[in-house]
Amino acid sequence: MVPVTAPTRTRLAPEQRRTQLLDLGVRLLATRSLDELSIDVLAEEAGISRGLLYHYFGGKHAFHEAVVRHAADDLIAQTAPPEGGEPLERLLASVTAYVDYVVANHAGYQSLVKAAASGNDVLREIYEDARSALTGRIFTEDPWGDLIPDTPVNRLVVRGWSAMVEELVLAWVADPADVPRDRLLELVAGSLPALVESAGS
Amino acid sequence: MVPVTAPTRTRLAPEQRRTQLLDLGVRLLATRSLDELSIDVLAEEAGISRGLLYHYFGGKHAFHEAVVRHAADDLIAQTAPPEGGEPLERLLASVTAYVDYVVANHAGYQSLVKAAASGNDVLREIYEDARSALTGRIFTEDPWGDLIPDTPVNRLVVRGWSAMVEELVLAWVADPADVPRDRLLELVAGSLPALVESAGS
DNA sequence: TGCCACTATTGAACGAGCGTCAATAGGATG
DNA sequence: CATCCTATTGACGCTCGTTCAATAGTGGCA
Structure with missing residues (x-):
């Protein structure tokens, strides 16, 4: 019997x-959760033995x-903000980059989001840091002059806005339905000024 | 050696x-994830044997x-909407009930949210159904006359809004910081009209 | 070209934890 | 007080994560 x-x-x-293993992991962990992913499956998918995973990463x-x-x-890295331009245009550009990234790599994005809620504090911190990296510039780079001052309330507002954006984009990607992409973009970009306005200081 | x-x-x-087991489970699964919770720990905490859990629920x-x-x-059950009153007041009352529930039972709410992201489709569906039960009335009971027509875009907006509310409340509960409860309530309740307005149609 | 050291890679052995099932014991009923 | 019903148990089997000494590519050096 010769092996095929x-x-x-x-x-x-x-x-x-x-x-190679990281890319594969991103793809596999987008749909399954960690305990639904056995080392054997991962190893076979990658064409390696179980032991090698432990050599590289030390554990599941x-x-x-x-x-x-x-x-x-x-x-x-792939959603770096644009250099110059008007505040609102920069925001729109950032949001566009974000949306396009999620559309293009939503496997990777799903595995990131899943990790945030489903697990230990280390994973949540990685997720929080990533979100901060995306939203923090709103305050530090002050894209609207002084339209959005750095108050506790506005910190909350921006945090809530980013959660909303995530939900909207993921829902839209799963089912674009009757909403065109540009409509989504202006919806997402326009909502932040509206929210800040509604919060009032 | 006599057992203590x-x-x-x-x-x-x-x-x-x-x-008893369900309440214990809610409390334990608020902080740990499912695979971090061993049957042995759960059983010992409840003062029962492992086998009994399988008798009642059939599996982990x-x-x-x-x-x-x-x-x-x-x-x-605990966030049932009020009966009559002005649309905006009813919305505020609903939101207040929701916030107070999360504050009072945030163990239970955390375990619900965790389950949604971390797992199989059944869990996500339970979560989605619960969210729909809370937000669906906005359309079916038409709290604002025709201010918020049932369009694909507005469905998205309300969905995003609910994600934002969840994030805001959880963040606020974890760290009330300098934002008083009433400020949070008007922030949350006021944001929906603002978002619908900003979405335009 | 051919040996040799280095290290990427393997696979068998171990342990922990989930799931099953026949046996046990609490408690109500007569 | 005896007996039946059923809530409850504890030991066994098995899957799966983890460890570690053995194996085999590969690049360098004579």
């Missing part, structure tokens, strides 16, 4: 193997952390 | 045991579902 697929052991450079949970960091870094 | 605590086997009526995941349903039903 050659059991050839392929040897990669550590860097390549690591990113540590692997999950690495995957989430990978997704978070990718998100932050 | 008597190993007396206490026999309860099925209904009592069931609710089934138990989780029951716990989440328990929390969701409790939420829906």
Whole structure:
């Protein structure tokens, strides 16, 4: 009985193997949760043995952390804010980049969001940091002059707004229904000024 | 060596045991995730054997579902909307009931929210149904006459708004900081009209 | 070209924890 | 007080995460 697929052991450079496993992890953890993902399945999918995962990441949970960091870094890197322009245009550009990223990589984004709610404090912190990286500039770079002063209430408002944006985009991606992309974009971008206005200081 | 605590086997009526286990489950699953909660810990905490949990719920995941349903039903029951009054006042009353519920039972609410993101489709559906039960009346009971027509865009807006409210309240409960409760309430209640207005149609 | 050291990779063995089932004991009823 | 009903138990099997010594690619050096 000769094996159909050659059991050839392929040897990669550590860097390549690591990113291969991380990318695979991002894809697999987008739909399944961590305890629904067995090491055996992951190993077989990657074409490696179980032991190798432990060599690179030291454990299942540590692997999950690495995957989430990978997704978070990718998100932050690919949604860098534009340099100049009008405040409202910059906001719209940021939001557009964010929406397009979620549309293009919603596997990665899903695995990031899942991790935030489903798990230990380390994962939640990674998620919080990523969100802060995206929203923090609203205050630090002060895109609207002094239209949105840095008060406790406005901190809450921006935090709530970002949760809303996430929900809207994920819902829209899952089912674009009758709402065109541009409509979503102006909806999302226009809501922040409206909310700040409604909060009043 | 005599056991310190008597190993007396206490026999309860099925209904009592069931609710005892569900309440305990709600409390324990508020902070830990499901795979961080071992049957042994749960059993010892409840003063029962592992086997009994399987007798009542049939399995760990089934138990989780029951716990989440328990929390969701409790939420829906305790935030029933008021009967009459002005639309805006009814909205404020609903929001107040919701906020007060989360403040009073945020263990239960946390376990509900955690379940939504962290798991299988059944859990997410329970969560979605609960959210729909809370927000659906906005359309069906038409609290603002025709100020908020039932369009695809407004469905999205209300969905996003509810995500925002959840985030705001949880963040505020975790750290009330310098924002008084009434300020939060008017913030949350006032944001929906503002969002609908900003969405325009 | 051929050996050698280095290290990426493996697979078997161990333990923890979930799930099953026949046996046990509380308590109400006559 | 005896007996039946059923809530409750505890030991067993099995899957799956984790460990570690052994194995086999690969690049460098003679």
